Amino acid sequence: MAGVTRRRAQTRERLVEAAYEVFAEFGIRDAPVELICERAGFTRGAFYSNFASKEQLFLAVHEVQAQERVDRLRTAVASAINNADIADPDVATRVLRHTGELFMAALASDRTWYQLNVEFSAQALRQDELRPLTAAADERFQEALAEILVDTLAKLGRRLTVDVDSAVLTIIALYEATLKRAILRGADDRHYVTEVLPRLFAALIVPAEEETR
Structure with missing residues (x-):
């Protein structure tokens, strides 16, 4: 369970880091979710399992x-x-x-x-x-x-x-x-x-x- 929690935290952290880069490039409204996931190394499923x-x-x-x-x-x-x-x-x-x-x-x-x-x-x-x-x-x-x-x-x-x-x-x-x-x-x-x-x-x-x- 601890390993799952740690992996989830790491996933969120990578998504947050990637999001800041993409938001800075495109703005929040125009930032593609797909690009955020790509920069973080995850699929859209990983995104929506962490953020609504x-x-x-x-x-x-x-x-x-x-x-x-x-x-x-x-x-x-x-x-x-x-x-x-x-x-x-x-x-x-x-x-x-x-x-x-x-x-x-x-x-x-x-x-x-x-x-x-x-x-x-x-x-x-x-x-x-x-x-x-x-x-x-x-x-x-x-x-x-x-x-x-x-x-x-x-x-x-x-x-x-x-x-x-x-x-x-x-x-x-x-x-x-x-x-x-x-x-x-x-x-x-x-x-x-x-x-x-x-x-x-x-x-x-x-x-x-x-x-x-």
């Missing part, structure tokens, strides 16, 4: 890609903190700037991921059955980011003056705007994440012991 539709497969892709970005952010934050002077009154801003610089190193792959997310979100806005699934996927990602943000500020002896959900939405909105601008204009405007965002957050961060006014 391309939309369900994309949500599995979303889970994997989101986790990769969460892991990448954790690594960037850890590196930034290790190189920070906690006694520096501007330490939070410096850590956020350093984190942004490290995270933006994978800008090219994130452009592709952003395009796929926009396409799927547009589809979800039109299809009632996709909305709760898409919202749940987004919420899991945002919760992971919120955990990283709160933990990072605690290590720096800082806290937010706004609720963490609003702070995370601000980060995501600015990052997505950066990706959109890069795609439409062909310009690498990463300074919005590495410079503007840290300065913006400086106004939303205070020492942990400071009273809310």
